[in-house]
Amino acid sequence: MIRRLFVVLLLFGLAMVFSGLMAGYSPDEVLNLSARYYAEHTAQDIGAANIVTAIIVTFRGLDTLGEVTVLFLTAAIVGLVLSHGRREGRGSGRELPPAGELLTTGTRLLVPLILLLGAYVFVNGHLTPGGGFQGGAILASAILLLLLTDPLRRISHRLITAIESTAGLVFVGIGLLGIVLAGGFLDNRILPIGSLGELFSAGAIPIIYSFIGLKVGAEFSSMLAHLSETEDL
Amino acid sequence: MTLLIAMSLLLSITIVAAALLAIRGSQSLAISILAAGLVSLLASVQFLLLAAPDVAMTEAAIGSGLTTFLFFFVLGRVRGGEHD
Amino acid sequence: MFATLLLFWLMLMGRITADVLIVGVIVSLAIALLFPSGLSFFTEFRATPAAFVAGLRYYGLFFKELVKSNLKLAAIVLSPSLPIKPGIVKVRTRLKSRMGRLMLANSISLTPGTLTVEMDGEWLYVHWVSVGSTDVEGATAEIVAGFERYLEVIYG
């Protein structure tokens, strides 16, 4: 009881801080300096229609490299934690109910379409909302649908690892090409910028984002596959 | 504009109600997880109304979709621990 | 399958130019190679003129049924006494192809009032909000026959 009182007091203090923040907040009328810079220069310098994508892939490209690395580490640690101590020889504890004819047929029809949707999302990252991370999540959803329909299916870890490491290498390789051919690491101007709104525009952004999408999709898929291969307790 | 503000208000009320359902300890864990997924989902509509379609898509696909699915995977494995 | 994927890609992009086509071909080819067993709307589709006509008439019947029975369901829901008589009945289908069965089950599920619960070979178990007839033949005639006539021509 004392503990709960303490918690409530703590939250009350936090609420005071938050309300102070709210009271002191006055919304801007115009864009601040950095946002104005991005709004003015993105279209000419980068050539991407989606300014958020431009910020993520080029202006703050190193952040994204770090983010992808963190995700890779997370997937690796999840795999390590869950595979350690797996007992051999003991099957899954219960009868796995089959998925039913309709769901099986529907899955075989839908999985290619979902993969296509994911590819659309990350190829068009510089024109429409979306990009590598969202597209990768959609790809992982397709893998999830496969896992759900056929619980005994084993996703090939070797394929996932191969896709993941290849995509990572290409990502870093394009970044290094930027040093050689253009202004610096992860500079997108190694390819012609093109005209705003075309699919082949914004230099290397579509390529970089496609490989980020493949990498993120492979990482999420490996997390899901590891979790689904754990045993019942 | 009033349309968007009214939608935003409705969403806010719904989000808070779903969050309260999510943390209440008296119902089954699956319902908690589902309610947390609903919080993320409606928050992503809120992001869309705040003119952030990129964030809305990320939250819908990753925050609401994948997180909920991961929770259900783990919950399926630890059925004995559902009750405190 | 490749053709279906490419068609969907073009619909997603909403325009046909050279670059869109190139990327679309690459993506569709990759997915088609990755899932050689994947289905598409055109698998087991009989490309005869009769099938096209039947397809059009099927969609006509489908949308008519959809609107009609939705109105009926709305009337049920809005009436104060809630006049429902639910039950699960058993019907049989003559369709052999998987796509045809999937389309049939989806059509049954989408027309309100009926909902496919389980499918076991040629037997379909259908949940029905207001049961009309409980024996197999009567229920088959009422639920399945209309759609089946066209789907049989389309998918065989």
Added chain:
Amino acid sequence: MTLILDLLGAILLVGGTVFLLSGGIGLVRMPDAYNRIQAGTKATTLGTLLVLAGVACLRPDWGLKLLLIGLFLLFTNPLSSQVLARAAHRVGVKQAPQTVIDRLEEDLGEKS
């Protein structure tokens, strides 16, 4: 011409949302899970399709993407409701007292 199209679109919008509303009322009033699945998914599917058609009438240049969303919904929604009804029946969710017949239960009983 565009005025007629706009008006048609707006009417379709209202009609679609009326179906959504009937789905919502059905969700609240129906007595058991199966009937709620019936009312919930199908009325909302038709309602959303009508809304998308209405938006397509108001903005014809968005037509293809709206058509795609509609197709996707039309295909996935009955499938998911079927899977859900099957799962509910497998774990033995109770049916309403008005239920007159359950052939699936009878057949499952014979087999085991």
Added chain:
Amino acid sequence: MAYIAMTTGFVLILIGLYGALTNRNILRMIVAFTVANTGVNLVMVAVGYLHGRTAPILDAAVPVAEAVERIIDPVPQALVLTAIVIGVGVTALMLAYAYKLYESKRTLDISAFKDLKW
């Protein structure tokens, strides 16, 4: 509208923290963390919102020349995008640890894990 979203975000943070601090089940604590996470994201996006402006994507509706006058601040959106992706990574990690803890003690109650408490 920014105020509405910001209030919602702060309330979500408080609710999530309360749930994380009072529940004893590990999975429930993780659920509460995700709720708080959503709240933080909501606050950050709301800070970047400017009244009456639209999304920072240039197309036919927002030509390049008017961009400075019409779009909202894109920087918080980019940050939140990163935060969401990292959030799901953290959640996956916590879930994997929860699974291992359950494997060792066959319970998810936090008070059963006292090995490091002295």
Added chain:
Amino acid sequence: MVDLLIYLAATIAGVAFLLALWRFMAGPTAADRIIAFDSLTIVSITGIALAALAEGRGIYLDVALVYALLSFLGVIVVARYIERGF
């Protein structure tokens, strides 16, 4: 006239949303709640379409596509979970 009808449509959709929310809060079984979740997602698609109409941005519709996918996958995941079939 058209604007008025759009406002009317939004109001009706809001009422439907609240009804589905009530079922989500109250629903006795997990199946009831997940069906309410599905309905809420689908009504949200309508909301997204209306928001895109109000702001005049066609690109918002991409998000609706992801929602359609999500409503399907969420129901499948929970259905397989209550079937004890992972």
